[in-house]
Amino acid sequence: MKLEEHQFIRYFGKDKVAKISQFAIIKKFSPQDILVDQGNNSDALFLILEGEALVSKKSEECDNYIIITSIKSNDFFGELGIIDRQPRSCRVVALRETTVAQIYYDHIIDILAETQGDVVLKILSILSQRLRSITTEYVNQLAYKEKMTLIGEMVNTIIHDFRSPFTGIQLSSSMLKELHPDQESQEWCDLISMQVQRMLNMAEEVLAFSQGNTKLYSRQVDIAKLLQNFQKLNQVYIDSTFVELIVSFEESLIINADENKINRALQNLLANAVEAVNKDKGQIEIKAKRKEPWVEITFSDNGSGIPEEIKNSLFKPFVSYGKQGGIGLGTAIVKTIVDAHGGEICFESIIGKGTTFYLRFPVAKID
Numbered sequence: 001m002k003l004e005e006h007q008f009i010r011y012f013g014k015d016k017v018a019k020i021s022q023f024a025i026i027k028k029f030s031p032q033d034i035l036v037d038q039g040n041n042s043d044a045l046f047l048i049l050e051g052e053a054l055v056s057k058k059s060e061e062c063d064n065y066i067i068i069t070s071i072k073s074n075d076f077f078g079e080l081g082i083i084d085r086q087p088r089s090c091r092v093v094a095l096r097e098t099t100v101a102q103i104y105y106d107h108i109i110d111i112l113a114e115t116q117g118d119v120v121l122k123i124l125s126i127l128s129q130r131l132r133s134i135t136t137e138y139v140n141q142l143a144y145k146e147k148m149t150l151i152g153e154m155v156n157t158i159i160h161d162f163r164s165p166f167t168g169i170q171l172s173s174s175m176l177k178e179l180h181p182d183q184e185s186q187e188w189c190d191l192i193s194m195q196v197q198r199m200l201n202m203a204e205e206v207l208a209f210s211q212g213n214t215k216l217y218s219r220q221v222d223i224a225k226l227l228q229n230f231q232k233l234n235q236v237y238i239d240s241t242f243v244e245l246i247v248s249f250e251e252s253l254i255i256n257a258d259e260n261k262i263n264r265a266l267q268n269l270l271a272n273a274v275e276a277v278n279k280d281k282g283q284i285e286i287k288a289k290r291k292e293p294w295v296e297i298t299f300s301d302n303g304s305g306i307p308e309e310i311k312n313s314l315f316k317p318f319v320s321y322g323k324q325g326g327i328g329l330g331t332a333i334v335k336t337i338v339d340a341h342g343g344e345i346c347f348e349s350i351i352g353k354g355t356t357f358y359l360r361f362p363v364a365k366i367d
Helices: 015-023 079-084 105-113 117-179 183-210 223-239 257-275 330-340
Strands: 025-029 034-036 043-050 052-058 065-072 089-094 097-106 219-222 244-249 253-257 283-291 293-303 344-350 352-361
Touching: 015 097, 015 105, 015 253, 043 105, 043 223, 043 352, 097 105, 117 183, 183 257, 219 223, 219 257, 223 244, 223 257, 223 283, 253 352, 257 283, 257 330, 257 352, 330 344, 330 352
Parallel strands: 244 283
Antiparallel strands: 025 097, 034 089, 043 097, 052 065, 052 089, 219 253, 283 293, 293 352, 344 352
16 A cells, blocks of 8 residues: 555645655565564654564563564554653564555654644544554453463363373274284274374364464375375264265375374364254265365365354354354364465355365475
């Protein structure tokens, strides 16, 4: 956007806008660049013209930063420093390519001193609204952090308590496999072992999510094999729900991915879809195809659809609707996994007709 179109500028007269434009320094930042750091001198106001940045504050308990809010085109920051001249209270980091207009303290003060009182009041009103909004978001972030800490502690206890019996199940499965060499018994024993490991992986995934950790162990993954294995692992579960699961895919779809995490994302979507569909006529369909520059996995159901009131917040933690149990982390974890792979996720949903999720992952470069 142009500088003169920014919300902070629009209340000034033409002469003041010209003066601000004269003093403004246009700067461009790449993703992960620090625009200002916590503790820096408050010497300028920043107007965001393009892009997006994260505002975060260093935790008093550790060296981690707590995200307070995100700011986008037409937002601004640094205004409080101009008023109280205290050091920067937050860090601002570019989330993507970001362009800002930097206006130094002395220039802003000179312009405000020459500005009519009613204009100054309008600007103060904007500052007040922003302060109220950011304070609310900060409180919400603290509440969110407390919830995630509690979940992390609970899951950690579950993993610890379940590891011993799960190890016993796996050992028993191995013994049965040795005692019964026929193919059917071998397949069932392998399935038991894989399911136990998958349950541990799923619990550890929730633990990692609660800690903000999305470390990937990536390798080249064949989507066809992944979906075939996913269908095999879930067939007993699907048969018990009387829902039809249809899986189709193009061949030679290769992505660089953490296979366990992709399986976890699909499992979360499957669990949601099974709850959403009519058990007599329920149908869930998973398709995979190449859609340059992506491998696209579509996950569709003919269920009840997603209500309008939660569509905009569906990928946020603790958002759930009409489910028996659950804590509302399913789709939030899915999005975190897709984002960690450099992918995209979106959805379409119609009440009474169903929902389709689109998961897109970059095509792997094969030498």
